[in-house]
Amino acid sequence: MLLRHTTDKIIDRSALTINPAKTCQPIGAMYAALGVHGCLPHSHGSQGCCSYHRSMLTRHFKEPVMAATSSFTEGASVFGGQANMLQAVTTIFSTYEPDIIAAHTTCLSETIGDDLTQMAKKARDEGKIPAGRHMIGTATPSYVGSHITGYANQLTSFVNYFAETTGEKSKKLNILAGWCEPSDMREIKRLAKLMGVEINLLPDTSDVLDTPMTGKYRMYPKGGTTIPEMVSMGDAKKTIGLGHWCTRGAAVALENKCKVSFVIEDLPFGLKATDRFIQALSKYGIAKIPTEITDERGRLVDMITDMHQYLHGKRVALWGDPDEIIPIAEFLVDIDMKPVYIVSGTPGKHFMERMENIMTVKCPEAKYKNGERADLFLLHQWIKQQGVDLLIGNTHGKFIARDENTPLVRVGFPIIDRVGHSYFPLVGYTGAIRLVEKMLDAILDKTDATCPEEKLELVM
Numbered sequence: 001m002l003l004r005h006t007t008d009k010i011i012d013r014s015a016l017t018i019n020p021a022k023t024c025q026p027i028g029a030m031y032a033a034l035g036v037h038g039c040l041p042h043s044h045g046s047q048g049c050c051s052y053h054r055s056m057l058t059r060h061f062k063e064p065v066m067a068a069t070s071s072f073t074e075g076a077s078v079f080g081g082q083a084n085m086l087q088a089v090t091t092i093f094s095t096y097e098p099d100i101i102a103a104h105t106t107c108l109s110e111t112i113g114d115d116l117t118q119m120a121k122k123a124r125d126e127g128k129i130p131a132g133r134h135m136i137g138t139a140t141p142s143y144v145g146s147h148i149t150g151y152a153n154q155l156t157s158f159v160n161y162f163a164e165t166t167g168e169k170s171k172k173l174n175i176l177a178g179w180c181e182p183s184d185m186r187e188i189k190r191l192a193k194l195m196g197v198e199i200n201l202l203p204d205t206s207d208v209l210d211t212p213m214t215g216k217y218r219m220y221p222k223g224g225t226t227i228p229e230m231v232s233m234g235d236a237k238k239t240i241g242l243g244h245w246c247t248r249g250a251a252v253a254l255e256n257k258c259k260v261s262f263v264i265e266d267l268p269f270g271l272k273a274t275d276r277f278i279q280a281l282s283k284y285g286i287a288k289i290p291t292e293i294t295d296e297r298g299r300l301v302d303m304i305t306d307m308h309q310y311l312h313g314k315r316v317a318l319w320g321d322p323d324e325i326i327p328i329a330e331f332l333v334d335i336d337m338k339p340v341y342i343v344s345g346t347p348g349k350h351f352m353e354r355m356e357n358i359m360t361v362k363c364p365e366a367k368y369k370n371g372e373r374a375d376l377f378l379l380h381q382w383i384k385q386q387g388v389d390l391l392i393g394n395t396h397g398k399f400i401a402r403d404e405n406t407p408l409v410r411v412g413f414p415i416i417d418r419v420g421h422s423y424f425p426l427v428g429y430t431g432a433i434r435l436v437e438k439m440l441d442a443i444l445d446k447t448d449a450t451c452p453e454e455k456l457e458l459v460m
């Protein structure tokens with residue numbers, strides 16, 4: 001049940017999180033694993049965890065999400081889940097025939113100390129993993145971090161397991177995608193292709209969680225990063241990680257294992273973050289920026305200029321995942337909006353440093369917090385003290401929107417009551433155009449509904 005606000009008093013809390021701006025680690029691991037071709041995520045814990053994670057992903061993407069579970073009962077909870085895991089490996093490879101089982105832990109299996117790496121070794125030693133197939137274990141204890149931590153841990157496991165170096169560098173760049181939509185991953189590939197830069201994108205959920213209706217069910221859709229692509233990441237000339245939280249761990253692992261140096265950029269939301277991404281592609285891919293891309297940028301700048309009077313000074317509350325909301329906050333400040341309240345449930349010191357850099361000059365009144373108790377309850381308290389013109393975040397903010405009669409632009413995870421996010425990107429210049437369009441629709445709809453002159457015009 002959602003706990004609602006009735007007062008503008010800030011309730012001091014030292015231990016309780018209410019309406020968190022995050023969800024649990026295995027959801028992130030499951031999402032990242034779905035972005036690898038032929039990979040079946042496996043939840044090592046009770047059926048309830050797995051059902052919850054699958055249902056959240058299904059409700060967000062409106063696609064069937066397949067994952068297996070170790071189906072713990074009381075016995076496994078007391079004596080450990082190894083027997084369940086080994087049985088599951090046999091069943092999965094004989095029945096569902098994935099190329100890879102990407103197993104991750106849950107709170108329960110972490111608490112009792114199950115070690116998936118050791119179980120994967122035992123399964124291999126006992127011949128339960130067929131030739132040419134793979135099993136990877138990832139620790140995703142949900143009582144630390146968030147779904148973003150789980151996503152990052154899963155990416156690191158893929159890199160550690162698959163990437164190999166032959167000693168000869170290829171022409172390719174690795175792009176490690178932070179958590180974004182299948183549409184965003186498709187857009188990242190489109191931009192790289194326009195630049196003429198060959199990339200290995202990990203993960204890649206396009207053509208996995210945005211598949212067309214064909215009348216035929218495919219357990220492993222055609223999309224996803226392939227095993228050869230992951231292996232060849234060890235020979236790439238550079239890695240570009242898009243998102244500090246989601247990709248830094250994997251980028252470091254790849255550098256340690258295969259000596260592929262890396263840079264971390266923001267996910268390309270908004271103008272400046274996209275500029276930095278395109279410049280990184282140009283610099284490390286040794287490629288010119290084509291006219292198509294500079295035209296897209298020009299159209300974004302034109303739209304911002306045309307509609308600046310409706311955006312200027314608008315107060316915004318923003319919540320979600322740090323790799324998304326940092327570049328979005330930067331974009332809002334760049335177009336003279338005021339992101340006055342920002343929360344993220346994902347911990348990490350880097351958040352406060354980045355926000356300080358973005359806000360200090362152009363929005364010094366902004367309040368921002370991440371980690372423990374940086375939740376929607378706190379955000380609502382702030383809004384009660386002084387309202388905002390616009391909310392930007394996931395579906396969970398709709399109750400604040402209703403209570404405060406403030407428009408909500410749905411961005412982030414989960415979005416369970418709207419469609420479009422899987423199909424239309426928010427990254428890149430065209431994605432930023434879409435974000436501005438969505439914000440303007442929300443702001444102008446509200447203005448139209450409350451402006452007496454407008455009502456008069458309609459009557460006349």
Ligand code: SF4
Binds near residue numbers: 025048049
């Ligand atoms: S028990 Fe842990 S892993 Fe399972 S759903 Fe709850 S928070 Fe997530």
